[in-house]
Amino acid sequence: MxxxxxxxxxxxxxxxxxxxxxxxxxxxxxxxxxxxxxxxxxxxxxxxxxxxxxxLQARSLKCDECSKLLKSELDAQAHAAKTQHSSFSESVEEIKPLTEEEKKEQLARLQERIKQKRLEKEEEEKKDQIAREKMRRNQGRDLGVAKQKLEEAEMRKIAEERRREKMEEKLARQRVKEQIEKDKRDRAAKFAKEKEASNPAASPAAKVASPTPAPAASQPPKEYTDCRLQIRLTNGQALTQTFGAKEPLSAVRLYVEMNRTDAQGPFSLMTSFPRRVFSSSDMDMPLDSLGLVPSSVLIVTRMQ
Structure with a gap:
């Protein structure tokens, strides 16, 4: 047998x-x-x-660290790369082929693992998307804050420039007023001196010398050939020029148009004391007939 x-x-x-x-x-x-x-x-x-x-012939490979049976060297290499195990030995045990039920179970486990990996990947992508959206919103908020700060700084700069311009304009008006008052005082003092010079009998020395007033001899008025004008512009600057006593007021207006340094545009001429605004009919009249000889101050004003 x-x-x-x-x-x-x-x-x-x-x-x-x-x-x-x-x-x-x-x-x-x-x-x-x-x-x-x-x-x-x-x-x-x-x-x-x-x-x-x-x-007794070797039919499989066995991992000495986890006791797992492997069919070939390729399976052993894959197992070593996956688990970092390095100790293997030959085994006489034969790996039994899987039954249909075991194959189905193993396939189901593999599909479940793939599904789990896909869900984990989708969750990770969702977290990354949320993180990117937060970063984008933070960047947008920071950009908005920076833009608002820049606009506020620009508004403060504009307000400071307007405040400085108003202060300079106020100081210019104050200087013009002070100059006008000074011109008034100088003209009043000059008129007083001319009056005393033309009427010496009214002086105290004359009163002491002669107890009874004597009638003063009338002197003819002095004739001036020149007229010295100081012209105040709208920006506070002044132009000084000498004209002939018989020159018309239009010559003064032409001189102002050619030499003014303030804003351009239509303007008119006026005196402060006594206050008089010259019209177009006064442009052909000579300076002496307008009471501007021997010296006067003219003010340039903008026409509305």
Missing amino acids: DWLFAHADDPDIDEPFDAPKGNVLGKESTESTGSAIQEGHGETATSSGASAEQD
């Missing part, structure tokens, strides 16, 4: 057995039978050794 089991895979096992010719019952057949039996026992021992050797 052992021999049959050992030679069951032989190619000639199914062929008919031919008995050797010329054999005689008795000794020879017995010897042949004994030799056949011996040959059978020898082949049985050889097949038993081959089967044992085949059972």
Whole structure:
């Protein structure tokens, strides 16, 4: 039986057995039978050794760290790359093929793992999107704050410039008023001196010298050929020029138009004391007939 089991895979096992010719019952057949039996026992021992050797042959690889069975070296390399395990040994255990149920279960686990990975990736992308949206809003808010600060600084700068312009305009008006008052005082003092010079009998020295007043001799008025004018512009600056006493007022107006440094535009001329605004009909009149000789102050005003 052992021999049959050992030679069951032989190619000639199914062929008919031919008995050797010329054999005689008795000794020879017995010897042949004994030799056949011996040959059978020898082949049985050889097949038993081959089967044992085949059972001891390595059929898989085993991880010494986690005791997992692997089919080939490629599986062992993949396992080492995944788990960082480095100790492997050969094993005689054979990895049984998976049944249909185990295949379905393993496929279901694989699909579940893929689904879980996809959900984790979607969750991570959602978190990244929320973080990017927060960053964008923060940048927009910071940009709005910076823009508002810049606008406030620009408004403060404009307000400061307007305040400075108003202060300068106020100071200019104050200087013009002070100059006008000074001109009034100078003209009053000059008129008083001219009056005293033309009427010496009214002086205290004359009163002491003669107890009875004597009638003063009338002197003809002094004639002036020149007229010195100081012209005040609207920006506080002044122009000083000498004109002929017989020149018309239009010559003064032309001189102002050619030499003014303030804002351009239509203007009129006036005196402050006594206050008089010259009209277009006064432009052809000479300066002495307008009471501007020998010196006067003219003020330039904007026409509304």
